[in-house]
Every structure is written in C-alpha cells, then in structure tokens.
Amino acid sequence: MAQWRARARQTYIYLMLSQTIAPAPEVIEELRDAHRRSGALIVAHNYQPGWIQDLADVTGDSLQLARIAQSHPATRIVFCGVRFMAETAKILAPEKTVLLPARDAGCSLADTITAEQLAAWRDEHPGAIVVAYVNTSAAVKALADVCVTSANALEIVGSIPTDRTVLFLPDVFLGTWIKRTLRRAQMLVWHGECHVHAALEPALLERVLHDDPDAVVYVHPECGCTTSALLVDEPWSRRVRLLSTTQMVQAASTETHSRVIVATETGVLHQLRRHQGRRFEPLARSAVCTYMHRVTPTLLRAALEDGWGAVDVDPTTSAAARKSLLAMLDPARRPW
Numbered sequence: 104m105a106q107w108r109a110r111a112r113q114t115y116i117y118l119m120l121s122q123t124i125a126p127a128p129e130v131i132e133e134l135r136d137a138h139r140r141s142g143a144l145i146v147a148h149n150y151q152p153g154w155i156q157d158l159a160d161v162t163g164d165s166l167q168l169a170r171i172a173q174s175h176p177a178t179r180i181v182f183c184g185v186r187f188m189a190e191t192a193k194i195l196a197p198e199k200t201v202l203l204p205a206r207d208a209g210c211s212l213a214d215t216i217t218a219e220q221l222a223a224w225r226d227e228h229p230g231a232i233v234v235a236y237v238n239t240s241a242a243v244k245a246l247a248d249v250c251v252t253s254a255n256a257l258e259i260v261g262s263i264p265t266d267r268t269v270l271f272l273p274d275v276f277l278g279t280w281i282k283r284t285l286r287r288a289q290m291l292v293w294h295g296e297c298h299v300h301a302a303l304e305p306a307l308l309e310r311v312l313h314d315d316p317d318a319v320v321y322v323h324p325e326c327g328c329t330t331s332a333l334l335v336d337e338p339w340s341r342r343v344r345l346l347s348t349t350q351m352v353q354a355a356s357t358e359t360h361s362r363v364i365v366a367t368e369t370g371v372l373h374q375l376r377r378h379q380g381r382r383f384e385p386l387a388r389s390a391v392c393t394y395m396h397r398v399t400p401t402l403l404r405a406a407l408e409d410g411w412g413a414v415d416v417d418p419t420t421s422a423a424a425r426k427s428l429l430a431m432l433d434p435a436r437r438p439w
C-alpha cells in the first residue's frame with residue numbers, strides 16, 4: 104500500500120512538472136524542423152501540456168478538432184490528444200493518415216461503457232434515441248444515433264422531439280446537467296464518469312464561492328460539481344459558468360472578474376493565462392489527466408519522421424460511427 108502511494112505521488116509530481124517544464128529549447132527547435140519537413144498538421148487538444156499547444160498548428164476542444172480533421176486539406180494529421188479523438192478524426196477523414204504519438208492514451212470515461220453494454224441498454228428501450236458523448240470508443244459510436252461534445256450537447260439533445268426517449272451516455276454529470284437544464288423527463292443517463300472531473304466535487308466549488316466573493320468559476324459539465332453548480336442560489340449562481348474548454352477560452356477574452364477559478368483539466372490554463380490582467384487558477388491542482396500527458400518529444404518526433412502511431416478503425420465500425428458523427432456535425436442528417 105505504502106509502495107502504491109509512493110508511486111502515485113511520484114506520477115503526480117512528474118505530471119505537475121511535465122505541465123510546466125517544457126523540453127530544452129534545442130529539442131523544441133528539432134521538433135519544429137521535423138514538423139516543417141513532414142508537412143503534417145499537428146493538432147492539440149486544449150488539455151495538452153503548454154509546449155505541445157505552442158508547437159501545434161491548431162488547438163481546440165473535441166468539437167473543433169473533429170471539424171478540423173474533416174475539413175483541413177492536410178493529408179497527414181498528428182493528433183496530440185487521446186485515442187477517441189484520433190479515432191474520431193480517422194472516421195471523419197478515412198483517406199487521411201492520422202497519427203496518435205501516445206498510442207496508449209486512453210480515456211477513463213470512454214472505458215465506462217462497452218459496445219455490448221450499449222447494445223443491451225438499447226434493446227431494453229426500443230425506439231429511443233441514443234446520444235453518445237464523443238468520449239467513447241468507435242464501436243460505441245457505431246451503435247449511437249448521434250454524437251455530441253460538451254460544446255453542442257445541449258443544443259442537440261434540445262432538438263430531439265420531447266416524446267422520444269433519450270439514452271445519454273456515458274457521462275453522468277454532463278447527462279444530468281442536460282436533463283435538468285432542458286427539463287427532459289424521458290431521458291436516461293448512463294452512470295459513467297471521468298476520474299479527473301469526478302474528483303472536482305461540490306465541496307470544492309462551495310468553498311471557493313464562499314471564500315472569495317469576487318471570484319468567478321468556469322465549470323466543465325463533466326465535473327462532479329456540475330449538478331451543484333446548477334443548483335446554487337443567488338448571488339452565487341451569477342458567478343458560475345458551465346462551459347466546454349473552448350468556450351472557457353472564449354469567455355476569458357471578455358471576462359470582467361479579476362480572479363477566475365477553473366474546474367477542469369489544468370492544461371486549459373495555458374491558453375487562459377494569455378489573457379492579461381486576470382488571474383486564472385485551477386479549482387484543484389491535481390486535476391491532471393494522465394492520458395493527456397503521454398506525448399513525449401521522442402514520440403512526437405517518431406510520428407513526424409517515421410509515421411509512428413497510425414490509427415486505424417475497421418471499415419464496418421467506421422462507416423456506422425461516421426453516421427452518428429455526421430449527424431452531430433450536420434443537422435440535416437439527424438434521424439428525427
């Protein structure tokens with residue numbers, strides 16, 4: 104047990120450092136050269152370490168990165184993020200080469216539901232519309248009617264006729280937020296959670312609202328405190344905003360409060376802190392996604408120079424998953 108604790112502490116310290124300590128300037132320069140020679144497009148999720156966000160051609164949330172994968176003319180995409188994101192890119196652009204330098208970068212939330220579990224759940228509710236958060240495997244997406252991200256979930260679920268039952272998966276906090284906000288009676292929510300966001304609990308949110316009456320709090324809807332963020336009374340409620348990662352970056356540009364507490368993975372602070380004159384702080388410093396921090400300079404270089412990390416999705420699964428992703432991106436393709 105003591106050994107396990109020591110290892111967990113070491114991993115945590117390593118991750119904290121890897122967020123702030125970039126590789127040496129000469130290593131960054133070599134990576135820039137390799138990038139130029141490769142002609143590849145480097146895309147990075149908003150949770151990636153700062154040095155990767157700075158090297159990337161584009162940064163964004165899951166929705167933006169899916170759109171870029173689909174529409175950008177580059178034929179080779181190096182995806183600095185996690186597997187479900189790179190798979191999404193490959194499904195939307197099967198003709199492109201998609202490389203995931205950190206091949207073992209999974210997602211604890213995506214792991215909370217398998218295709219077999221979803222098939223059984225769907226069979227129990229014939230006629231229901233299955234809404235899958237993009238944080239799912241390709242096989243799960245293949246069984247869904249539509250995918251959503253945190254940036255568009257409210258709008259998409261809100262467009263489903265209210266007489267249809269909705270099965271929402273896998274995130275319980277995001278799903279409950281949508282169900283309550285839309286006051287949707289016929290909506291069942293899978294009980295999955297992301298270990299990083301679930302740990303951002305109601306008590307942490309309450310403490311910060313109580314301790315600093317001037318601070319505003321940005322909350323990602325996957326957080327354990329999402330439901331309480333919805334339920335807090337005036338005047339606290341005026342200081343809580345539920346936002347996807349890119350919505351946080353956008354909100355920061357017009358923020359009038361001088362102190363902003365951020366309830367999500369701490370990688371997003373890199374972009375938020377470009378806004379001068381305001382302080383951006385994490386709700387918890389420990390909100391670090393180990394999967395998002397697996398890209399090393401060696402792996403990135405191997406992807407750029409040797410094509411390391413090619414992502415493939417079997418054609419049958421890919422074709423079915425593509426339908427639910429396209430239904431997300433194009434309202435005309437929604438099956439209701």
Ligand code: 13P
Binds near residue numbers: 253
């Ligand atoms: P966004 O869709 O806001 O980028 O979030 C993705 C994610 O993995 C949240 O943990």
Ligand code: SF4
Binds near residue numbers: 185299300
């Ligand atoms: Fe998955 Fe959570 Fe990491 Fe996002 S932060 S990639 S949901 S494990």
